[in-house]
Amino acid sequence: MKKNFFKKKLASALALALVVASVSPSPLSASAATVAKIVDKGSSKATAVLYVDKVSYGKSAVNFDLSKTYAGTKYTWTISDSKKATIGAKTGYVVAKAPGVVTVKVAAKNKKGKTTAFTQKVTIRKRATAVAAGDDFTLNSGETKTIKATVTPSNSTDAVRYYSSDEKIATVDVKTGVVTAIGAGEATITAYAKAASTAPNTSQWNVTDTVKVTVPVGLASVKQNSSTELAATFNTNIESGKVTASDFSIVNDATKQVIAVKEAKADGTGVVKLTTFSNMSDGKTYTVTYNKKSVQFTATDGVVASLAITPATVAANTETEIKVNTVDSKGIVINSYALGSVTDSKLEFSISDNKGYTSGSKLTLFNIGDTAKATAIYHTYKWDNTTGQETGAIKAELTITAVDKVAAGVSKTEYTIGANKPNWNKYTSKTSIAVGESSTLWFRVTKTDDSYAKYGDYTFSSSNSNVLIVSDHSSELAARINAVSVGSAYVLVKDKNGNVVWSLAVTVVGERKATNMILDKDSVTVSNSSNITDTKVITTTLKDQYGEDMDYTSAPTKTLLTSIASGVVQPSVVPSADGDITITAVGATKGTYQYKIVYGNAFRTITVNVVAPDNSTSATVSYQLDKSADTIDTVFTGNSTTPKDFVAKVAMLKGGVVDGYADITSYSIKKGTTEVASGSSLKNTTAVSYSALSVSGSTVTKAVADGYSVNIKYVDNKGVTQEMNTGFVIKDTQSSVTATQVKTKVTGTSSVANAISEAFKFYYEGNEITSPIFQTIDKDATVTASSGTNYTFVRSVYVYVTVTGTKGSFQVPVKVTLGTSGVTIEH
Secondary structure, three states: OHHHHHHHHHHHHHHHHHHHHHOOOOOOOHHHHOOOOEEEOOOOOOOOEEEOOOEOOEOOEEEEEEOOOOOOOEEEEEEOOOOOEEEOOOOOEEEEOOOEEEEEEEEEEOOOOOEEEEEEEEEEEOOOOEEEOOOOEEOOOOOEEEOOOEEEOOOOOOEEEEEEOOOOOEEEOOOOOEEEEOOOEEEEEEEEEEOOOOOOOOOOOOEEEEEEEEEOOOEEEEEEEEOOEEEEEEOOOOOOOOOOHHHEEEEEOOOOOEEOEEEEEEOOOOEEEEEEOOOOOOOOEEEEEEOOEEEEEEOOOOOOOEEEEEOOEEEOOOOEEOEEEEEOOOOOEEEEEEOOOOOOOOEEEEEEOOOEEEEOOEEEEOOOOOEEEEEEEEOOOOEOOOOOOEOOOEEEEEEEEEEOOOOOOEEEEEEEEEOOOOOOOOOOOOOEEEOOOEEEEEEEEEEOOOOEOOOOOOEEEEOOOOOEEEEEOOOOOEEEEEEOOOEEEEEEEEOOOOOEEEEEEEEEEOOOOEEEEEEOOOEEEEEOOOOOOOOEEEEEEEEEOOOOEEOOOOOOEEEEOOOOOOOOOOOEEEEOOOOEEEEEOOOOOOEEEEEEEEEOOEEEEEEEEEEOOOOOOOOOEEEEEEEOOOEEEOOOOOOOOOOEEEEEEEEEEEOOEEEEEOEEEEEEEEEOOEEEEEEOOOOOOOOEEEEEEEEEOOEEEEOOOEEEEEEEEEEOOOOOEEEEEEEEEEEOOOOOEEEEEOOOEOOOOOOHHHHHHHHEEEEEOOEEEOOOOEEEEEEOOOEEOOOOOEEEEEEEEEEEEEEEEOOEEEEEEEEEEOOOOOEEEEO
């Protein structure tokens, strides 16, 4: 019995042993190995960045392991570059030594001798201990200087970025360090050495240095008003008495003659009027110098194109001097003559149909509404042999009207010419228009109670319809104007009684002609790869003879200047009517090509370099991040409805030339720590995008102005998933909305929006928003008291403003904070 019992026990034990043996760890198989990956020991993730030096925010060493290991398998750790990092062959312990990128590899060899390898890329950074931006410097407005900050140690991997303390004084390119002087004053440029370019400026781990940029008070531009008067525009406001005639030098560039300055008159704006003793009417180039800063202008050619009689209105029962100006085709006054004091033998100037009297150069009209007719003729004294009539004579007539000395209740009037309603808070008055153009003269009347005159309070007419046709605007306090011929005219402003109360001078200059073309770049390099369409765009701006922007009415033409052999395929260069030149080179022959771009009298030469990817088996394959912009400004003008998107791609380069775009498998876009867009498990995706501005119908939608970070994972040509990080900034330079609280308590409504509309007046670009519509309202929950009164704390609102451009009128959201940081509205 005992023998049998023992045999049974032995058999059971052997069976159990066999079962245990069947579930013990087996050597690593290829299929099992594929589910393992390199991770930090005791963690599920792998460290991707190490630092050469010990830092409190990162590691200088890491102990790697496999997420799964198996008994009987031998693991050997190696590293791609032992000069950059060391590794324990058995432990996987990595210590950073020098900056760069290394690949950690572990070979897992099972009992059968089969080896499976796992890899992990590690970026090794070396932080800067110091950054030097250089010495302080001085720049004149318009000048540039490049700051080349150096980091210590020299092999630091830190990204250097530059920022200006005041972009109204000096701007700086965040990457290149190119500083551009704008306005007078001092600005501080800070150079940041960052662990990564996307690190915030506020990071305590940044290393910084500063350099001071001084922009002295100086000339920005000079424009000739008359043969003896210049308007010198400065980079800051100049108070009366701060400059004198001796501060300026004017030299004729051709003759080197010095033109003496008689008077320099400042009025607190940025424009100083310079009066000279001598005429400048020879069509030559002159150089004006102030404080070692020089600006050039081309003088009038002295050829009379029109006559301008001034003024069109005089105060009733008040002696007023009447003048006539001879004017060239650019609107520059050649000479000015008072009534009875004309010295030019070709000029005739007189007053007739006078309901008052003249005394010397002055006219007096007794009553409001009385008129006198002024006539000026500039003779050629050339006669037609057939008709006996004088040919080429220039004639101007003006009916001068007596008006009230001061328009009752008015403190200020302003006007300017333009297609769109101006921003009255920061506009530049424009009083000229070219022959053949139609535009709008915008008029604003500020009353003594700080309110504004409205549509219908005044009407408009022309003093001379042969020069300028004028009609009332259909819905604004403005006049529609059409330029007929070169000359000067007045837009007469009449009150509701039909009395002329103001006359607004308008100069009609010669028809605009394209004379210059400005390019954002004159050379591009484009790949001829057939795998993608590498596209480059050159943006052009057209200028007329007056230096003002012009619109294209058709596409410019192009001419190939480079001689090419038979069989050579040139790139595609396509100018468009919007000013863009689009360049592609799919299948084009490698080489350099030059093209002449022509529009009217304006032309420029561009260079197109066609390059080819290296498709040899030994070619170096690399990847770079291509993004549409570092900064996107969501300002909306109404002149384009094209969306503004941030777009990023991972370009594959062969021999340094783009040959395709990598497939993106996932991405994440964050504003701060908040994810605003993402994608995962993507297929056949080569670009990611984020909408900064879009237009749907007449409504504009904008993303929040802020900094954004982007993480992209992609698959390289070896099938390995890699990742890249970048960032971009959305800014919004749209004019701000101001809100003035007029009530603290609103009755008759429980609607917060209605209460805000009644409690506040909103203004955009100096114009009241009469019926505000809110996109969003940032508020707390409304509290209702026992009395039934509602109390709502409102921080800010996004109010829609109307923006009108060439594409129509649109509703654009603009954020405005109510009060200092919010207000409570009782309603």
